[in-house]
Amino acid sequence: MESLSNKKKVVDNRPLSLWERAYLPAIIRGMSITMKHYLFTKDVTIRYPEQKREFSENFRGMHSLKRDEEGRERCTACGLCALSCPAEAITMISAERQPGEETLYREEKYAAVYEINMLRCIFCGLCEEACPKEAIYLDGDIVPADYLRKDFIYGKDKLVEAPLNQ
C-alpha cells in the first residue's frame, strides 16, 4: 500500500557508536532541553475557578427557565420537554393559575414543581428544541460539583430566571 503521508522514517538498527554509547553527551543535550523549558517556556495552564476559558456560542450548559417581557414565567407545563428528554431527567407537576396570579404566569397552566436531575441530564438540548413556549434554554454555566446526589436535583429555585425588576 502506498504511504498516506510523507512522514516516512527508516528505522536505523545500526549498533551505537562509541560517542552514543558514552550516554553523557546525549544526557547533557536532553538536560539542556528540559532546562530551556524550565527557564523560558511559559505554562499554558488556565487556573480554572479563577480564570475561565471562553465557551463557544452554542455551548449547552445549565438550563434556565425564561420569563417573558413582563417578567412572567413562560413555562406552561405542557410536558414536551420531559417527553423529548432521552435521559428522562425532567419531571414536573402542573397547576392551574388562580385569579390574581396573572403577573406571575403567562399561561393558564404553569409548572408548580419543575425538577431536572443534573446527574441524568446529558445536555443534548432536545428540551430546548421541543419547547413551544421558548421557556427553557441551556444557556448557563457548567453545572457545579457537589457532594450529595440529592443536591443535583435542581428545582425551580435554581432554574427560573431572576425576576425583571431585581
Added chain:
Amino acid sequence: METADILIKFALIVIIFLISLVIAMYSTYAERKVAAFFQDRVGPNRAGPFGILQPLADGTKFFLKEEIIPANSNAFLFIVGPSLAILTACIGSAVIPWGETLTIGGRAIPLQVTDINVGILYIFGVVSLGVYGIMIGGWASNNKYSLLGAIRAASQNISYEIAMGLSIIALLMTTGTLSLKEIAEQQHGWHWNIVYQPLGFLIFLICAFAETNRAPFDLPECETELVGGYHTEYSSMKLGFYLFAEYINMFVSSAVMATLYFGGYNMPFIHHLGLSANLVTILGVVFLFAKIFAFIFFFMWVRWTIPRFRYDQLMDLGWKTLIPLAIANIILTGLWMTFIK
C-alpha cells in the same frame, strides 16, 4: 565530657534531625514544583500561597489514611521495614561537618555531631544498611511485585556500592584521611576535590543516583512493571516513611557529595574579606546548604529528563563501565601522585 558539652551536642543532633526532616518535607514540594516547571505546568498552588502548605496537607493525609497490614504478611517485619528505612536515612547525617567552629561565650562549638576518624566508612556502612529496610519491607509484604522490587533494590545497591567505594578510594589516596572534617578542611579556598578527581566525582554521582533509588535508576519502584515496587502493599504513614526516607537519603547524599568534592562549607575568598570568625562560620553553613540545594535540584532535574534504564542496562553500566572506570581512576591517581605531585 561536661554536661554543657553533652547538652550542646544534644541540641545539635535535634537541630540537624529537624532540618533534615523539614528539608525532606519540602523536597517533596520542590520535586512537584520543579517537575511542573520542567513540563510547562504550574504544580501545586492551592494550599497556601504558591502551595507552600502542600507538604503539611500531604503529611496530614498520610496520617489519616487507613493502615493496612496484609493478612498473609509477616506483621512484625512489615513494620520493621519502613522503620529501618527511615532510621538509616536519618543517622547518616551524623558525621557531616556542617561548618567550622562557632565560638559563643568562650566556648568552642564544632558544627558537627561527631568527628569520627572513619567518617566515610561510617556513611558507607549506614548506606548499605539502608537496603535492609527495603528488603525486609518487600519480603514481609508477601507479594510478588514487592519481592521483585526488593530483589532489584538489593542487587542494584550492592552492585553500585562497589563502584562507589572504588571511586572513593581514589579520593582517599589524595586526601590521606577518612575523616570528613579533615577532608572539608583540606579543601580550603579553591582546592576543591572536584578539580583533582573529576572522573571519581562523576562515578560517585552516578552511584549516588543508584543508591538513593532515584531516576534513572528507580527500578525498585518502577510503576510500569512492578506496580509500586517494594512499597506496593504499604499504606498510610508506613508508605510515607518509605517516601520520606528516599528524600532524606537524597539530602544526605547531596551533603556528602558537597563535602567530599565541592569543598563542604568552604567558599573561596571568604577569608580575605576580614569578617569575624563566627560570621565566616555561619556563612560557611549557608554556602554548604546552597551547594546541597543545588545538588537536590540536580537530582530532580535528572529525574524529569532521563528515562528509566532497563534492568540489564543498569547492571551493564554498573559492572562493565563504572567499576573498570573506577579502577582506572585509582591507577591514574596513583600514577599522578607518584610521578607528578
